[in-house]
Amino acid sequence: MVELSPPPEGADPSQHTPSPLSPTSQLHVATAALVALEHTLGRFYRLALTVVVLAILFLLISTGGPVLMVVCASALVAVVLHGAAQWITHLLRLPEWLSVIVLVMVIAGALTLLVHISGPDIMVQASHLRTALETQIRTLRDTLNNDALGHLLMDHIPQSMGGNQTGPGARSLGADFAGSMTNVLTSTFGSVGTLIVIVIAGIYFALSPRLYANGVLRLVPEGHRPLARKLLHTIGHTLGAWVAGQMLDMTVVGFLTWWGLWAIGMPLALPLGLIAGMSNFIPYLGAFLGATPALLIGLSVSGREALLVLGLYAVIQTFEGYVMSPFIQKRAVSMPPALTILSQTIFGAFLGAWGFIFASPITAVLLAVATQLSAPLKPKDEI
Numbered sequence: 001m002v003e004l005s006p007p008p009e010g011a012d013p014s015q016h017t018p019s020p021l022s023p024t025s026q027l028h029v030a031t032a033a034l035v036a037l038e039h040t041l042g043r044f045y046r047l048a049l050t051v052v053v054l055a056i057l058f059l060l061i062s063t064g065g066p067v068l069m070v071v072c073a074s075a076l077v078a079v080v081l082h083g084a085a086q087w088i089t090h091l092l093r094l095p096e097w098l099s100v101i102v103l104v105m106v107i108a109g110a111l112t113l114l115v116h117i118s119g120p121d122i123m124v125q126a127s128h129l130r131t132a133l134e135t136q137i138r139t140l141r142d143t144l145n146n147d148a149l150g151h152l153l154m155d156h157i158p159q160s161m162g163g164n165q166t167g168p169g170a171r172s173l174g175a176d177f178a179g180s181m182t183n184v185l186t187s188t189f190g191s192v193g194t195l196i197v198i199v200i201a202g203i204y205f206a207l208s209p210r211l212y213a214n215g216v217l218r219l220v221p222e223g224h225r226p227l228a229r230k231l232l233h234t235i236g237h238t239l240g241a242w243v244a245g246q247m248l249d250m251t252v253v254g255f256l257t258w259w260g261l262w263a264i265g266m267p268l269a270l271p272l273g274l275i276a277g278m279s280n281f282i283p284y285l286g287a288f289l290g291a292t293p294a295l296l297i298g299l300s301v302s303g304r305e306a307l308l309v310l311g312l313y314a315v316i317q318t319f320e321g322y323v324m325s326p327f328i329q330k331r332a333v334s335m336p337p338a339l340t341i342l343s344q345t346i347f348g349a350f351l352g353a354w355g356f357i358f359a360s361p362i363t364a365v366l367l368a369v370a371t372q373l374s375a376p377l378k379p380k381d382e383i
Helices: 023-092 096-145 148-154 180-207 209-218 222-263 269-279 285-301 303-331 337-351 353-373
Strands: none
Touching (some): 023 180, 096 180, 180 209, 222 303
């Protein structure tokens, strides 16, 4: 223990007692305390606000996720229409809204002409494709059920996917479309009605995108509006680049598949090519979805035909993955393959088929926003 020595003799005891703070110093201390308290309360407020926003987002996704996916699909349609309309505006010097109307009329006329010329043939081929697929699936199911190992495998596959499993585990991918708003969309309107809603909403978004963007900005506090405006521009540019890249990818894959199947004498080459092209809207995993119908049809013809189909799809996907995709990503949106597949798995688990389809554009937007909000790594900080 340290002993305190008494003050020296003759010393003034008042010199060893702390002098009271002056009014100015007391004011500075009180101000510093208030600033510290305000800083602490501000951090608590931001934390609470973040928790509330995340909770609201989780609630929206869990109860009305498919409705949010419909909004996402409408945004993609609007991005396509707005981007194409800008070319018309540049060439014809028309207002943007009039360019959108001209574009919609041209697309509607082209689809009407296509249906008039090739509609009956496409419908016949689609009907034949459906019949062939149903027959081949039944044959494959019977073959698996007659084998011990195959029967065991079928017992773990839901009935909605062709298996034998019944009960709660046999829910289809569309079973995640739960929620009141979702039931309205799926039961009242159906798939065609939902598609019509997406197209109409996309057209309205494309006619006046600034109206909706400014409406979003009004909800943002004034001090944060410059950042919000920058993020909205980033989201629009990212969606436009992603859609342009995927449309080019889908077109090339669909054409190559159709031409290749026709060259090897495969029946129903046109609808199978359309399926392969549309399936490529989903990066990586869509390639397997697009190849499955062609392989089933090939098996119904002969084993040699199935091997030719498998080789054709392997060549096309190798070309797409190692030649075309890097070329597109240099000019569009680059996403790591592992992150793309993980995002499809996560969104598919929460939102079903809708989340599986739109996982890639949503992930591309989230990556772009995170890049804008975060500072780049310095060389010394990199691993």
